[in-house]
Amino acid sequence: MPLSASILIDGPSELVFDYAIPENLNVLPGCRVRIPLRNRPATGTVLRVAEKPQGDFDLRFLTDLVDPEPLVTGPLLKLAEWISSYYGTPLEQVIRSIIPSSIRGEKNSAKTRRAAILNKKPSQEELDALAKRAKRQHQIISLLSVSPDPIPISDLGGPSASASLKALAEKGWIKLTQLEVRRDPDAHETFAPTQPLTLNPEQAEIHQSLLKSLHSEKPTPILLHGITGSGKTEVYLQATKAALDLGKNILILVPEISLAPQTVQRFKARFHEQVDQIAVLHSNLSQGERFDEWHRIRAGKARIIIGARSAIFAPAKNLGLIIVDEEHEPAYKQENPPKYHARDLAVVRCHLEKCSVLLGSATPSLETFQNTQLGKYQLGILSERADGASLPLTRVVDMRIEAKKHKGRDAIISDILRTSIEKRLEANEQVIVFLNRRGFARSLQCPPCGHVIECNHCAIPLTYHRAEERLICHVCGHQAVVPRICPNCKDPAIRQQGYGTEKAEIILRKVFPSAKIARLDTDTTRRKNTLRDTLRDFRAKKINILLGTQMIAKGLDFPNVTLVGVLNADLSLYAPDFRAGERTFQLLTQVAGRAGRGDLAGEVIIQTSTPHSPSIQFARHHDFHGFVAQELDMRKQFGYPPFTHLALLLARSSHERRAEFTLQTLHRKLAENLPEGVILGDPIPSPLTKSHSQFRFQLLLRGPNPRALSQHLNKTLKNTPTPEDVIVTADLDAYDLG
Ligand code: ADP
Ligand code: ZN
Numbered sequence: 190m191p192l193s194a195s196i197l198i199d200g201p202s203e204l205v206f207d208y209a210i211p212e213n214l215n216v217l218p219g220c221r222v223r224i225p226l227r228n229r230p231a232t233g234t235v236l237r238v239a240e241k242p243q244g245d246f247d248l249r250f251l252t253d254l255v256d257p258e259p260l261v262t263g264p265l266l267k268l269a270e271w272i273s274s275y276y277g278t279p280l281e282q283v284i285r286s287i288i289p290s291s292i293r294g295e296k297n298s299a300k301t302r303r304a305a306i307l308n309k310k311p312s313q314e315e316l317d318a319l320a321k322r323a324k325r326q327h328q329i330i331s332l333l334s335v336s337p338d339p340i341p342i343s344d345l346g347g348p349s350a351s352a353s354l355k356a357l358a359e360k361g362w363i364k365l366t367q368l369e370v371r372r373d374p375d376a377h378e379t380f381a382p383t384q385p386l387t388l389n390p391e392q393a394e395i396h397q398s399l400l401k402s403l404h405s406e407k408p409t410p411i412l413l414h415g416i417t418g419s420g421k422t423e424v425y426l427q428a429t430k431a432a433l434d435l436g437k438n439i440l441i442l443v444p445e446i447s448l449a450p451q452t453v454q455r456f457k458a459r460f461h462e463q464v465d466q467i468a469v470l471h472s473n474l475s476q477g478e479r480f481d482e483w484h485r486i487r488a489g490k491a492r493i494i495i496g497a498r499s500a501i502f503a504p505a506k507n508l509g510l511i512i513v514d515e516e517h518e519p520a521y522k523q524e525n526p527p528k529y530h531a532r533d534l535a536v537v538r539c540h541l542e543k544c545s546v547l548l549g550s551a552t553p554s555l556e557t558f559q560n561t562q563l564g565k566y567q568l569g570i571l572s573e574r575a576d577g578a579s580l581p582l583t584r585v586v587d588m589r590i591e592a593k594k595h596k597g598r599d600a601i602i603s604d605i606l607r608t609s610i611e612k613r614l615e616a617n618e619q620v621i622v623f624l625n626r627r628g629f630a631r632s633l634q635c636p637p638c639g640h641v642i643e644c645n646h647c648a649i650p651l652t653y654h655r656a657e658e659r660l661i662c663h664v665c666g667h668q669a670v671v672p673r674i675c676p677n678c679k680d681p682a683i684r685q686q687g688y689g690t691e692k693a694e695i696i697l698r699k700v701f702p703s704a705k706i707a708r709l710d711t712d713t714t715r716r717k718n719t720l721r722d723t724l725r726d727f728r729a730k731k732i733n734i735l736l737g738t739q740m741i742a743k744g745l746d747f748p749n750v751t752l753v754g755v756l757n758a759d760l761s762l763y764a765p766d767f768r769a770g771e772r773t774f775q776l777l778t779q780v781a782g783r784a785g786r787g788d789l790a791g792e793v794i795i796q797t798s799t800p801h802s803p804s805i806q807f808a809r810h811h812d813f814h815g816f817v818a819q820e821l822d823m824r825k826q827f828g829y830p831p832f833t834h835l836a837l838l839l840a841r842s843s844h845e846r847r848a849e850f851t852l853q854t855l856h857r858k859l860a861e862n863l864p865e866g867v868i869l870g871d872p873i874p875s876p877l878t879k880s881h882s883q884f885r886f887q888l889l890l891r892g893p894n895p896r897a898l899s900q901h902l903n904k905t906l907k908n909t910p911t912p913e914d915v916i917v918t919a920d921l922d923a924y925d926l927g
Contacts, residue, residue, distance in 0.1 A: 190241075191240070194235045195207055195239075198231055216251070218235050218238060218284050222251045222253070275899060276529060276899065277919060282527060286527060289483070292484075301370065305357075306364055308362055310362070325353040326357055371485065391572065395571070408545045409566060410545075410546040424549075425549065428545075429441070432510040438492045438493070439510045440503055444518035446497045452495070453469055467495065468494045468496075470482055470496030486503050509545065516550045517550045517553055556830060578785055580781075582790070584605065588757075603796055607700060609752055619727070619734070620753075621752070623756065626690065627663075628692075631686055636684065637675070637680045640675055645669075647877065651669060705734070706732070706736060707727065710738040747787075753780055767824070770804040771804075778811070828868060833893060837889055838852070840886050841915070842883055842912075855888075856872045859905050870888045872887070875887045902919050
């Protein structure tokens with residue numbers, strides 16, 4: 190059967206053309222090929238191989254393969270097919286995102302230096318002659334004689350040695366070659382080596398399960414549910430060592446690499462002798478660095494790979510273990526197609542490559558937890574802090590009472606929190622203050638008429654940023670001038686409502702004038718290294734109070750922090766999302782986990798206007814199982830995940846009516862032969878009704894079988910023509926509910 194290939198042509202315009210495949214070539218997706226393009230030769234990457242349409246005689250033949258092996262490994266190709274069929278994304282789109290553009294392009298290549306290597310050792314007489322006549326040549330050949338590896342020309346005298354090198358090469362004693370040099374993003378870093386700790390009984394039990402899993406033909410994923418500070422990272426480190434000793438490679442996923450410098454450092458410190466075998470993949474790498482790291486992984490030179498979401502596609506062979514740290518984090522879900530979930534892909538890759546999977550969290554997602562209850566995953570528990578510390582004492586402050594005390598003014602810092610901070614500062618201990626909203630005020634509102642200033646492109650209030658003296662949209666980034674009078678009723682009383690970290694910082698500085706205060710949020714960390722430097726200063730106790738958004742909620746380990754204050758814990762509770770309670774519970778538990786990690790006892794103060802909400806109460810009592818029991822009850826009753834899978838169908842357009850009409854049409858079509866057990870929701874305006882100047886309408890599909898959902902959706906989408914100016918997208922296992 191004659192075959193054809195869809196080929197992504199190298200170059201900035203990202204063109205895709207079809208070519209016929211010559212019969213003698215074994216062309217697979219991910220292969221690099223040469224092709225004729227108009228009248229010149231070009232190169233590209235194969236995205237898809239299919240049967241050549243019959244009677245199509247116009248298709249030109251591709252010329253040949255650049256490299257016989259595809260860029261993606263066999264199991265990764267299988268993973269790509271799985272993603273394509275599960276999420277309903279065309280395979281070519283999946284392949285495209287699996288192979289980063291820095292790898293595909295012809296422009297990128299290994300960085301090399303000219304070097305020389307010994308070819309044939311001269312005889313003793315020849316050497317003696319050289320020593321007399323040509324001192325330089327003698328020096329060079331002596332150096333090369335004792336080096337098994339090529340030596341860069343720069344170390345052999347540089348340009349001034351070129352005549353000598355040429356002479357030696359002509360006599361056949363040396364060969365001139367190219368030496369690959371690695372562009373190492375962290376070349377300057379040094380690490381104090383650490384030794385494995387003696388595992389406590391709970392850790393040891395999990396380690397034993399993991400060893401069994403590493404030797405198993407069909408390993409079961411393991412959930413490591415360990416409270417904050419219980420020594421999960423130590424388990425990761427020893428699991429990694431065990432897999433390395435078996436000659437396997439290890440992949441470690443973290444939710445966001447810029448927030449995980451401590452994790453990376455702990456791996457480098459533990460595996461200091463193999464630091465060259467560690468690769469770190471993150472979004473700040475230059476194209477060249479990414480190219481080098483990727484090829485080091487593919488060649489098996491990097492054996493411990495640490496990276497964020499997309500590192501799940503690292504081209505590692507012989508994978509023994511995938512660790513997913515903070516498996517509950519929404520950051521693992523990719524929001525552009527293919528809309529995969531990296532934690533779920535880790536489990537799929539484990540099936541495909543027969544490798545072990547360790548999912549770790551202090552607050553496991555309900556999906557993962559339910560899988561342990563169903564016996565699909567093993568459960569390992571770390572119930573105590575590893576260093577003997579006790580969990581912090583948590584107090585909840587009712588801000589409605591505070592507001593009365595302060596006569597309606599926005600009470601930002603309660604009296605209880607203020608006195609507690611004072612005490613900690615006096616004792617020279619450190620404080621973290623958490624507020625999950627950046628900016629100064631939430632919005633501008635006019636008290637007489639109630640008018641709120643909204644973004645012109647998105648139906649959400651603009652946030653007041655004082656430093657820039659601007660209103661900024663947190664969805665699309667649109668900026669506007671701050672009006673002096675209400676645009677609606679012309680009243681000058683328009684004023685700020687609510688508050689963000691920027692305002693909280695100013696208040697903190699006023700209340701604690703002698704304290705050193707730093708703020709971490711997306712506004713203050715735009716400059717490279719601010720995050721790293723601030724965390725370093727905090728660790729060195731040069732900062733007393735660290736204020737920040739969810740950026741500071743997880744993973745950080747500061748022994749001198751004894752108090753964590755949470756301002757406005759209700760923020761995430763009000764989101765129009767059935768996971769709002771779960772997210773709030775997770776956030777509160779994670780921030781609380783920052784307190785009292787050393788020898789000093791910790792304290793947490795949560796400020797809220799809904800003190801009796803279950804998420805807050807369960808977090809206060811560190812009661813994961815209590816929370817899960819009531820939350821699972823609710824999910825079961827309403828038919829939400831983990832009892833169903835869920836797909837979000839979104840139609841957006843700058844024409845409101847057309848977006849709405851398109852979704853209604855799709856709704857009608859979806860209702861025809863709905864697969865068994867599938868619940869079809871009504872089409873509604875999205876919670877974010879307008880964004881980037883587009884109106885948004887959505888509906889939810891729920892059902893027990895994700896593939897049935899996905900197939901029904903994709904078939905309907907394919908068979909229902911939609912207007913050109915309406916964009917329709919589907920998201921299986923959606924996290925962001927619009
Ligand atoms: P987690 O990753 O669960 O938040 P960590 O791995 O950071 O916890 O461990 C918390 C602290 O306990 C760290 O300072 C770590 O060095 C220490 N620790 C972990 N395991 C042990 C152990 N077996 N014995 C003594 N200390 C331990
Ligand atoms: Zn906007």
